[in-house]
Amino acid sequence: MRNFTSDTAKKILANEINVETLLTQYPEYKQEVLDELRVLKSNHESNIVQAIIDKYTASAKMAKNKIMKSGMNETTVNAFLPHIIKARFAIYLLEQLNTAAAANASDKNVKFNLWDGMILQKLLFRKGFERKPVSLGLFRLGWKLVMHKKILMPLVNQKGIYCFYSKPLIGELAKLIGGKSCLEIAAGDGTLTKFLIGKNVGCKATDDYSWQHYISYPEFVEKADAKTALHKYNPEVVLCSWPVPKNPYEKHVFQTGSVDMYIVIGTRNPAYTGDFDAYNNNGKFTMELNERLSSLIVPPSPENAVYIFRRIQK
Incomplete structure (x- = not known):
């Protein structure tokens, strides 16, 4: 069992340590999460992503309540803080998998042809992936001419663009x-x-x-x-x-x-x-x-x- 200092526990509870740092500091919890995700995935639940989010969110809430009610008791912190860390890992890993899946789907199926790329660049971007305020009139006209609409968002999601x-x-x-x-x-x-x-x-x-x-x-x-x-x-x-x-x-x-x-x-x-x-x-x-x-x-x-x-x- 890990022993957490009071200062570290407070920072984790307040979400003041980013996930990348936590992954470096507690690699054993990452492996536990990966093992748990494999087990959950094997259950073939229809909405597996939501089931995973619900599981880890509930676990983190329960752990935080236990810790806060204990008044940051050292034994309680050491027992339950890993649940909060693992929950953050799970959500982070799901986000990575979702982005990777979208990228792979785009690569395997179809990329924008020259026509689609030219239209979307004109409608949505100043240059590269720098967005511009979109003219609705021009967009409604140009969007009708785009052949592969469904791959726009998976492609730009890789750049942190969601709308x-x-x-x-x-x-x-x-x-x-x-x-x-x-x-x-x-x-x-x-x-x-x-x-x-x-x-x-x-x-x-x-x-x-x-x-x-x-x-x-x-x-x-x-x-x-x-x-x-x-x-x-x-x-x-x-x-x-x-x-x-x-x-x-x-x-x-x-x-x-x-x-x-x-x-x-x-x-x-x-x-x-x-x-x-x-x-x-x-x-x-x-x-x-x-x-x-x-x-x-x-x-x-x-x-x-x-x-x-x-x-x-x-």
């Missing part, structure tokens, strides 16, 4: 935020913040840099986990685009007293984005699925979702 922002969406978000102080958490390459700054919105982009294996972080994206950033900037409005499913950071938004509005861009499916436990049980904010804003995400999908949380005034 494209239309010009009307950026404009509507700018109106919602107005002159309020704004913070984007888990900002990735900072594209959303950059577009909003172009609309004269005072927004700060932050990310914990835990996705360096996928994303090249520009200098204007400050390296900070969500909890630290929220405490540092005390924003009135918070943004998050495509938050990791059942993540450990969105709950801190609802616990930050300065926040009046939280805007999430993602999907309707808890298996793909968002901490829906925090969404549904925060008790301090109303929750609205804005259909109009959801329709302004590119490419179009019935799964696209923009959620707006507003603090309940007492």
Whole structure:
């Protein structure tokens, strides 16, 4: 059994140590997770990914409750902290496998032909993989001409891109935020913040840099986990685009007293984005699925979702 110092345990519980560091420090838990994943996969459950997420999330919650109730008792910490580490490993490994699978599927089946590549480059990017605000009119016209639509997102997912922002969406978000102080958490390459700054919105982009294996972080994206950033900037409005499913950071938004509005861009499916436990049980904010804003995400999908949380005034 590992012996954890009190300081290490507190950092792990607060999600202040990134997964790559934990993998280096506790390789034996990675092997345990891999062995457990093989066993779970052999059960041939229809929704194996969701089953794995549910298993490890429940295990981590139980472990955290045990540790907190014990008052950080050393024996309890040593017994249950590995469950939390293993849960983080499992989610991380699933993300890697999902990206690898998408890449392999694209390589084995079909890549964009010159025609599709030319159209999509014109519609979605300034240069390379640098996104631009998308003209909905041009997109609707050009999208009809793309032959292999289904491989767009698997290909760009490898670059940490999960959606494209239309010009009307950026404009509507700018109106919602107005002159309020704004913070984007888990900002990735900072594209959303950059577009909003172009609309004269005072927004700060932050990310914990835990996705360096996928994303090249520009200098204007400050390296900070969500909890630290929220405490540092005390924003009135918070943004998050495509938050990791059942993540450990969105709950801190609802616990930050300065926040009046939280805007999430993602999907309707808890298996793909968002901490829906925090969404549904925060008790301090109303929750609205804005259909109009959801329709302004590119490419179009019935799964696209923009959620707006507003603090309940007492």
